[in-house]
Each structure stands twice: as structure tokens, then as C-alpha cells.
Amino acid sequence: MADTKREIERKYTSDGSGLPDLSGVAGVASVLDQGVADLDATYYDTADERLAAASITLRRRTGGADAGWHLKLPVADGERDEIREPLSEHVPSTLGALVRSRVRDAELAPVMRLRSTRDVRHLVDARGKLLAEVSVDLVRAERLSGGGGRAEWTEIEVELADGGDPAFLDEVDEQLREAGVRPAAFPSKLARALSETGGKRPARGAGRAEPVTAGDHVLAYVRAQRDAVVELDPAVRRDLEDSVHRMRVATRRMRSALRAYRSVLDRAVTDPVRAELKWLAGELGASRDHEVLAERLGAAVDELPPHLVVGPVRDRLRAWSQARDARARRRITDVLNGRRYLALLTSLDALLADPPLRAAAAAKPSKVFPKAVDKANGKVAELVERALDTPPGPDRDLALHEARKKAKRARYAAEVAAPALGTPASKPLKAMKELQKLLGEHQDGVMSRAALQELAQEAHEAGENSFTYGVLHAREEQRAARTQQALPKAWARARRGASG
Numbered sequence: 001m002a003d004t005k006r007e008i009e010r011k012y013t014s015d016g017s018g019l020p021d022l023s024g025v026a027g028v029a030s031v032l033d034q035g036v037a038d039l040d041a042t043y044y045d046t047a048d049e050r051l052a053a054a055s056i057t058l059r060r061r062t063g064g065a066d067a068g069w070h071l072k073l074p075v076a077d078g079e080r081d082e083i084r085e086p087l088s089e090h091v092p093s094t095l096g097a098l099v100r101s102r103v104r105d106a107e108l109a110p111v112m113r114l115r116s117t118r119d120v121r122h123l124v125d126a127r128g129k130l131l132a133e134v135s136v137d138l139v140r141a142e143r144l145s146g147g148g149g150r151a152e153w154t155e156i157e158v159e160l161a162d163g164g165d166p167a168f169l170d171e172v173d174e175q176l177r178e179a180g181v182r183p184a185a186f187p188s189k190l191a192r193a194l195s196e197t198g199g200k201r202p203a204r205g206a207g208r209a210e211p212v213t214a215g216d217h218v219l220a221y222v223r224a225q226r227d228a229v230v231e232l233d234p235a236v237r238r239d240l241e242d243s244v245h246r247m248r249v250a251t252r253r254m255r256s257a258l259r260a261y262r263s264v265l266d267r268a269v270t271d272p273v274r275a276e277l278k279w280l281a282g283e284l285g286a287s288r289d290h291e292v293l294a295e296r297l298g299a300a301v302d303e304l305p306p307h308l309v310v311g312p313v314r315d316r317l318r319a320w321s322q323a324r325d326a327r328a329r330r331r332i333t334d335v336l337n338g339r340r341y342l343a344l345l346t347s348l349d350a351l352l353a354d355p356p357l358r359a360a361a362a363a364k365p366s367k368v369f370p371k372a373v374d375k376a377n378g379k380v381a382e383l384v385e386r387a388l389d390t391p392p393g394p395d396r397d398l399a400l401h402e403a404r405k406k407a408k409r410a411r412y413a414a415e416v417a418a419p420a421l422g423t424p425a426s427k428p429l430k431a432m433k434e435l436q437k438l439l440g441e442h443q444d445g446v447m448s449r450a451a452l453q454e455l456a457q458e459a460h461e462a463g464e465n466s467f468t469y470g471v472l473h474a475r476e477e478q479r480a481a482r483t484q485q486a487l488p489k490a491w492a493r494a495r496r497g498a499s500g
Contacts, residue, residue: 002083002084002085002092002094002095003083003084003085004081004082004083004084004238005081005082005084005162006075006079006080006081006082006162007072007079007080007081007082007159008078008079008159008160008164008166008169009078009157009158009159009160009169010078010157010158010169010172010173010183011155011156011157011158011183011184011186011187011188012155012156012157012158012176012181012182012183012184013153013155013156013181013182013183013184013185014136014153014154014155014156014181015154016138016154018119018136019119019121019134019136019156020175020176020179020180020181021179022121022123022134022172022175022176024175025123025171025172025175026171027125027131027168027171028123028124028125028131029124029125029126029128030123030124030128031121031122031123032121032122032124033120033121034120034121034122034133035119035120036117036118036119036120037063037064037065037117037118037120038063038115038116038117038118039061039062039063039064039114039115039116039117039118040061040062040063040113040114040115041059041060041061041062041113041114041115041116042059042060042061042110042112042113042144043057043058043059043110043111043112043113043114043190043193044058044059044060044091044108044109044110044111045058045108045109045111045112046102046103046106046107046108046109047106047107047109047145047146048106049111049194050102050103050106051099051102051103052111052190052191052194054074054102054231055074055187055188055191056071056072056073056074056099056102057070057071057072057188057190058070058071058072058091058095058099058108059190060087060091062087064118066084067087068084068085068086068087069084069085069086069087069088069091069092069095070082070083070084071083071084071095071098071099072188073098073234078169083095083098091108096108097237097336097337098233098234098237098238099234100233100336100337100342101229101230101233101234101336101345102230104342104345104346105342109145110144110145111143111144111145111146111194112141112142112143112144112190112193112194112197113141113142113144114139114140114141114142114189114190114193115139115140115142116137116138116139116140116189117137117138118135118136118137119135119136119137120133120134120135121133121134121135122134123172129161130161131160131161131164131168132158132159132160132161132164132168132169132172133158133159133161134156134157134158134159134172135156135157135159136154136155136156137154137155137156137157137189138152138154139152139153139154139155139189139192139193140152141189141192141193141196141197142197143193143194143197143198146198147197147198149196149197149198150197151192151193151196151197153192153196155184155189156176156181158172158173158176211419211420213361213362213363213364213365214261214264214360214361214362214363214364214365214367214368214369214420215264215265215355215357215360215361215362217365217369217416217417217419217420218257218261218264218265218361218416219352219355221253221257221415221416222254222257222258222348222351222352223352225250225251225253225254225257226250226254226345226348226349226352228246228247228250229247229250229251229254229345229348230345232246232247232250233247233336236284236332236336237333237336239329244284244287244288244291244332245288245291247284248281248284248285248288251277251280251281251284252277252281252408252412253412253415254277254348255274255277255278255281256408256409256412256413257412257413257416258270258271258273258274258277259274259409260372260373260375260376260409260412260413260416261368261372261413261416263358263360263368263371263372264357264358264360264361264368265351265355265356265357265358265361266356266357266358268356269351269356270351270356272347273344273347273348273351276340276343276344276347277344279340280335280341280344283331283332283335284332284335286328286331287325287328287329287331287332289447290321290324290325290328291325292444293444293447293448293451294317294321294324294325296444296448297317297448297451297452297472298314298317298321300448300472300475300476301313301314301317301468301472304468304471304472308467308468308471309468310465310467310468311459311464311465311466311467311468312464313459313468313469316455316458316459316462316464317455320455320458365417365420365421366420366421369416369417369420369421370417370421372413372417373410373413373414373417376406376409376410376413376414377410377432379406379409379410380403380406380407380410380432380435380494381495383399383402383403383406384400384403384407384435384487384491385491386399386403387399387400387402387403388487388488388491392484396484397442397443397446400439400442400443400487401439401443401446403439404436404439404440404442404443407432407435407436407439407494408432408436410432411429411432411433411436414426414429414432415429431493431494431495431496432494434490434493434494435490435491435493435494438483438486438487438490439487441479441483442480442483442484442487445476445479445480445483446480448472448476449473449476449477449480452469452472452473452476453469453473455469456469456470456473
């Protein structure tokens, strides 16, 4: 089972004179010598160094207290999630899966060997609690592929103790700077090794000009969403909070942009990609819809007075939620491991590398985008007005759900245009976002009522009292009535915003 820890650290260039005195750092009572360790790490990547380009490192290390396989995924500046597996001869399948969206069908092979002599100190407080581990590392790098370059340097690394306050690193930083030590120019040892041994690590987005034409803006938007899907892949596999939702939104944004701007990109090429994005969003949707539903029902039970919660309602809801969540998790894992998903990522890469531009792509955004946004808004208007003219009931629920989907499309079309058009696009963007939120609340209510009926039936068949489910259902009906009463005014505001 993989072990994961959040690594928060800072790196500094050292002149080889050792570690400056850190006993004066605020909060530090003692600086404890932990001895010297010899570490030997082999780093793995594709031949074109895709992991390194994304600031991801995968290594097999011996020596020290944490020998094994380590995968480090960037979280923020100076923060990475380190996922560990025991030593083995080959890359563990768990770690291989977490980099699959980057690696695709390429082979992971040794690219760099780093041998380090590490002199370790612990900074502890008056109670002996570890605040940070500081090490002086003499690093010897040897390139294993793409040449035989070598490099050697000394650096200082300060890693915050688990659960520590990141502000403590500022205190250490101040002391080191006063001693003449400066931050390292590279975020990791591997990054420096690749640079100093002849590696080519293009910065993310390097050489990409600011968007000017309509085509530039549409492609920049699609590229950002493609990047989001690839970057979120490991988080979805790890079941991190909100990751499924964010990946699903990225797929929908791409799909909406490709649809709204068919005057810019040839639909003969983009329609098959859109179809696959719809498939992926649908696969992700089962998990996300269940997540939203479970949170809503759990909160609703918590809001009830104790005397209205009759029987093992929370236990049944928890079991129902866990069973569905387990099925959804297995399904998502199967999808991300499947050939169809990888083929979609490859199609997106190809589309962005050789975009099927039409004549409008070369035009100014002000000539292309307003028409596309207005068209998307017009489709929303048609569906909302049809829904409001439909009597309350299943037909209206369905019509409002379709209007919600069109409102999302209109919102995403405005998102593409907003950087180029500014206020003329930001007004409809805000208006559609507010309308979409209300329509989303309505759809969540529809799904909640269906789930409550299912739970009530299960409880009845198990010989349990189903009273509470009826109470919750009635409350959902009241909530839906309030939402529908608010819709005409919300739509009027959205219509004014869309018209400028």
C-alpha cells in the first residue's frame, strides 16, 4: 500500500562551507546532529523527459531511512506530495498508473543517477519536538541517457516537519540569508542535474506567444483545459477531494468551446473529439453526481430535529453512499486505465499541435466572439422560456435540466471570449453563472427526491421505519418550489446581463 506525505521544503545553494549556525532561529531550542547518510537514487523518465517537464520526479533510492520508490507530484511552490512504495526491481504499478496521463505508451527508463552524501541536523523546540530537518548534501550527478554528462554541487535543504507551520521556514530562511546563503536556482536536484549534464527542460508554455487572433484565444482555452485533465489525472486516481469534479468541468469546457467556436475550428475534426469528451464527462459524472447527492442528503439529515430522525437513517445513508462510491471509484479507475481515454488525450494533443483552423480563426476576437456568445445565449433563452411555460412536474424538470446544460455551454463560451473582450463578455458570463447555479440547485433536488424514494423502499424492505425519508422528501419538494419561484426573476437578470 503506497504511503503518502506532503513535503514542504526549501533548497539553497551552498559554497561547501557547511551549515550556518541555526540555533538563533525563533523557536529552536536545539540543533541535533543526526549523522551522515549515503543516498543512491536512480531517476526514471521517458526519453523526451515528460515527467521532468511537468516537475514530476520518479526515483528508486537506496540508503537513508526512507529507501524505496518515490513519486513526487507538485502541489505548489515548495510543496510536493511524495508517494512511496517499497523497494523492487521495476517501477511499481501504482506509481506507473499515477504518471500514465503523461507517459502514455512511452517507456519509463533510467535517465539520471544522483549519489548524495547527506549531513543531517534536526531543529527541535524546547520540548524536543521536531520543527524541521536540515541537511547539507554533496550531490554527484551522472546522466544515464542522452549522453554521459556529470556534475557535482553542494546544497542545503530545509524540510518542514510533518504538521509543522510553514511560517517556520521563513524564520530559517531569514537566518540563512543573513549568513549569506541564497535560494537555489532549481526546484529539485533532478532539475539541476538535467540542466548541468546537458538535459533539455523547456519551461511549461515556453515560446508560446500571447493570444491575438480568435483562433489563438480558442486554442489557448482548449490547451488550458487539456492541461487540467492531464494534471488532475493523478488526483482523480488518488480520490482527492474535488478532483473528479474539476476534471469533469475541464472536459465540459473543452467540449463547449469546440462547439461554440465551430467557425474557428473545423467541426469535421473537432466533432469526433467532442463526442469522446462527452463520453469521458459522462463516466466522471456518475461519481460526481453521487458525491453531491451524498453530501446533500447527509446535510439534510443533520438539519432535522432529533425527534424526526427515526430508525438507523444515518447508518443506511452511509452504507448506501459507500456502496455507490466504491462502484463509481472502480469504474473511474477502469476508464483512466483504458485505451479509449489515452486515445482521447492523444487526439487532443494532435488537435492542438495541428489545429484545423478555419478562415475566422485569423480574425480579431471582436469580430467572431460576440456572435458565438449571442448564439449560445439564444439557445438558453429558448429552453428556459419553454421550461417556464411547462406546468410543474417531470416534463418541466427535464426541460430545466436541458436549460441548465445549455447555460453551462453559454457560460463556457463567454469564458473563452472574456480575456479578449473584457466587460462585454464578463457580463453574460456572470449572468449565466448565477442562472446555472439556480438550475443546478433544482436538478440536485430532482435527484435527491429520487434517491430518497429508493432509500425509503430499501428501509421498508428491511423492516425499518421509513418516516424520516418521507420528511426529507417533503422538504426537498418545498425547496424545489422555492427554487422554481425564483427562476423567472433569475432568468430576467440573466437575460439583461446577456444583452449587455
